[in-house]
Ligand code: HEM
């Protein structure tokens with residue numbers, strides 16, 4: 107019984123049930139399948155993180171964002187005063203996280219690729235693109251770069267899903283995806 | 288040296304119980320239950336706030352209460368109870384005195400002091416940083432100090448446990464190897480040492496940083512080391528509650544392991560691989576390579592998962608074998624249908640087993656898959672998953688074994704037996720609801736740790752799907768059910784411990800136990816169950832496996848539908 111010592115001093119010699127052996131084999135093979143599926147997806151799947159990351163100071167990242175806004179601003183988001191920028195397709199686009207906003211609003215073209223740079227100027231934040239439900243962790247001092255390809259047109263929201271203080275639930279942002287003209 | 292007078296022989300199990308051990312088990316169990324009462328109530332407040340139609344607490348209080356909920360239940364309730372389990376599995380099961388009782392009391396005082404200090408810091412309002420306390424968000428120094436003192440206390444208790452094993456060996460109070468349950472407890476304790484060491488490595492510098500002695504803490508390094516603690520502490524829980532499953536199966540049904548070798552090897556897998564598997568908390572973090580993530584979540588995690596899948600067969604299998612030995616042989620499931628479902632120790636244990644596997648286990652592996660994590664990270668799916676592991680799994684198992692601890696260790700009869708029969712179902716169903724509905728809401732994009740998913744005060748409007756709101760409402764309803772189950776548990780425990788009739792020599796034990804005392808005398812109860820047929824378990828395991836595979840690939844399909852990114 108499990109609350110008493112085993113019969114043999116050397117429990118390693120106790121008998122094993124055949125059903126147990128079969129289950130162990132099945133579970134082990136299943137582990138291998140899951141392992142190779144991840145690797146397989148890196149070559150075949152379209153959703154993989156590049157893990158391209160740079161160390162960057164908040165000031166330097168902020169300067170890059172400002173430069174992009176300077177060059178490509180096309181308007182403002184409603185009456186929020188937040189700039190809307192429309193950089194060319196296949197270019198680098200930047201979004202910063204800070205207490206408590208995602209900045210600026212990006213306007214992207216459907217079906218084109220963009221190198222999206224994400225970093226925080228202060229605390230950690232959670233980039234959560236809705237309704238796609240793509241979620242990335244954003245750190246201060248780390249610039250994460252990934253290539254995205256919006257495949258659907260429409261208005262997408264960015265929510266913050268890493269707790270970042272009392273304004274956490276007000277921290278939102280936007281990505282607009284437009285059909286190419 | 289302890290004298291015979293310091294021991295009593297339990298007339299229900301034949302176990303030799305050392306008086307000081309008994310007091311320490313009681314003290315730790317009481318502290319655990321108090322933490323659960325406080326923390327569970329806070330959980331209800333959180334869930335009612337996250338129910339959009341109710342939206343109970345104001346924002347600031349919500350984040351404060353959420354921090355306290357995580358700290359009180361995940362750290363205090365679970366660890367106090369685990370210390371009680373460790374003392375039981377060493378001193379009581381091996382029939383020896385407890386090593387260093389004074390040190391064990393010191394451990395207890397440190398844990399209580401640390402827990403209170405952390406709670407005071409949270410209560411004062413400057414430490415609403417969640418129990419993960421990711422920098423650069425900073426809490427009051429006393430918050431970190433409280434956690435450190437608590438952890439040191441837990442570490443000391445673990446060493447008392449190891450010391451007790453040495454005592455038992457020296458004084459030859461048992462023959463051969465330690466029992467399987469003790470083996471599981473040793474697993475938990477070894478992992479605990481690693482866990483607490485990681486915790487010290489990260490929390491001590493963080494404490495210095497909060498005092499201004501250190502200029503900054505790297506956010507990524509913090510997370511990597513913090514999860515060395517945060518993840519492996521969950522493995523302590525798994526080892527401990529699996530040990531509790533085996534213990535309840537043995538005490539209530541007289542179940543023997545199918546094979547000592549397989550069950551012990553499965554515990555060994557935990558020691559060898561679990562603590563490495565912290566990368567699944569960092570799958571969408573910048574600056575972490577795919578190679579490391581895949582290595583860490585597959586080699587390290589899947590071999591540990593293998594351990595759990597093995598227990599997933601051997602625990603119900605040992606129950607089936609024991610039941611069939613008693614002649615419940617009709618068809619595939621007579622053994623299960625005629626199991627003691629009105630015995631709260633058994634019903635709680637069996638629900639814990641099923642829900643831990645089906646809900647917690649499957650969702651954990653799926654969410655811990657490198658790419659799939661993209662569509663789940665930090666959504667409320669995450670709390671959905673771990674309420675399945677740590678509430679329907681660990682908490683329910685610990686509640687179940689409490690129904691045995693009260694008569695056997697506190698030596699009081701359980702009061703309100705009818706209510707006690709219902710309690711595991713109430714709590715289990717409610718906890719299952721919160722797990723499932725939070726997971727559902729997470730797949731629809733609802734963020735975790737979030738006060739307002741209507742985004743009423745935000746600069747831009749955001750509409751989450753109506754189903755997401757429905758899920759959060761159902762979550763609130765389930766939370767009420769779980770809270771009722773929790774309150775009933777607390778009432779029964781408090782009433783029985785303080786006002787229950789004393790267990791006398793001839794009191795009939797309730798919940799009913801197997802005939803352990805007589806059986807223990809016969810050699811037949813030792814060792815593995817030999818040549819047992821377990822067709823019912825095979826069917827259960829097959830259903831589990833098919834669900835697992837289907838759910839796994841469905842999520843790859845969901846992933847394939849989102850924007851390409853690399
Ligand atoms: C009546 C029972 C319980 C209810 C209704 C409940 C409900 C909840 C809810 C709604 C959340 C918030 C999710 C979010 O907003 O992110 C939460 C968080 C959490 N719960 Fe529970 N819970 C209960 C019991 C427990 C128990 C027994 C444990 C541990 C053993 C536990 C561990 C946690 C943890 C660790 C968190 C995360 C806190 C954080 O994100 O910092 N809960 N719970």
Ligand SMILES: [Cu+2]
Nearest residue numbers: 231266270277
């Ligand atoms: Cu944020």
Ligand SMILES: [Cu+2]
Nearest residue numbers: 266268270274
């Ligand atoms: Cu946030």
